[in-house]
Amino acid sequence: MEFIRACEDVAGAVRDAIAGMVGTPEAGAYVKMGADGTPTKKIDQVAEEIIVDYFTCHPFCRRLISEELGCAEMGGESGTIFLDPVDGTYNAVVGIPFYALSIAYAEEGVVQAGYVQNLATGETFHAVRGRGACLDGRPIRVSGVSLLEESAMSVYGRKFDPTRVQMIGRKIRRWRLLGASALELCYVGCGRIDGFIDVRGTLRVTDAAAGMLVCEEAGGKVSDLEGNALVFPDEVSVGRSLVATNGIVHNKVVEYLR
Numbered sequence: 069m070e071f072i073r074a075c076e077d078v079a080g081a082v083r084d085a086i087a088g089m090v091g092t093p094e095a096g097a098y099v100k101m102g103a104d105g106t107p108t109k110k111i112d113q114v115a116e117e118i119i120v121d122y123f124t125c126h127p128f129c130r131r132l133i134s135e136e137l138g139c140a141e142m143g144g145e146s147g148t149i150f151l152d153p154v155d156g157t158y159n160a161v162v163g164i165p166f167y168a169l170s171i172a173y174a175e176e177g178v179v180q181a182g183y184v185q186n187l188a189t190g191e192t193f194h195a196v197r198g199r200g201a202c203l204d205g206r207p208i209r210v211s212g213v214s215l216l217e218e219s220a221m222s223v224y225g226r227k228f229d230p231t232r233v234q235m236i237g238r239k240i241r242r243w244r245l246l247g248a249s250a251l252e253l254c255y256v257g258c259g260r261i262d263g264f265i266d267v268r269g270t271l272r273v274t275d276a277a278a279g280m281l282v283c284e285e286a287g288g289k290v291s292d293l294e295g296n297a298l299v300f301p302d303e304v305s306v307g308r309s310l311v312a313t314n315g316i317v318h319n320k321v322v323e324y325l326r
Contacts, residue, residue, distance in 0.1 A: 091163025156248030253279025
């Protein structure tokens, strides 16, 4: 829980720092090519520098892995922090209020705690392994929807090619595309949507680690497209595909994706 409190501190600092940039050309100014192989925008850099500085002064981990910075040694005795300073950068740049800070802490490859805050609203999800998941301090649970025909899901296809998701798209009731993976995983966890499917192969451990724990601790299930355990490499230039659901419809979703 000390880690979660530290995340609260950095989230407040990040929100204050980027508030005036959101929705402006300055936010989207190109800074450099990030370690993940995508362009780093000014808003990403500002947020990341604040967080890295904090964890440099408060060494919670031995190393920190971020989309922009890559891997950095932090001076702690053990553990790894996976960081996406602004998940949903496009939304932040154009002023859509759905973008998040995502931070996860792992020991020996297993994520132990996750923190996701919608930086536009302050709404905050967190989870500690074995202790459940919360939204603004209150326990959350996945939905009880059992029929795909009644479900709402966030579905991403590769380069707007709907081939892989065509069958599932015909079965679900509502198709959403929200633009911030960490938050969408948390939305599965709190029952706002019944599933999150991303077949693009571009999700990185920094995008998903915290949100996956929130989803799973809230009773959900996360897997690869074949229904197997999802394993991310620490290398942020390598992406994966993902299926996250309330658990009840998981096998049905995987069958349709096949």
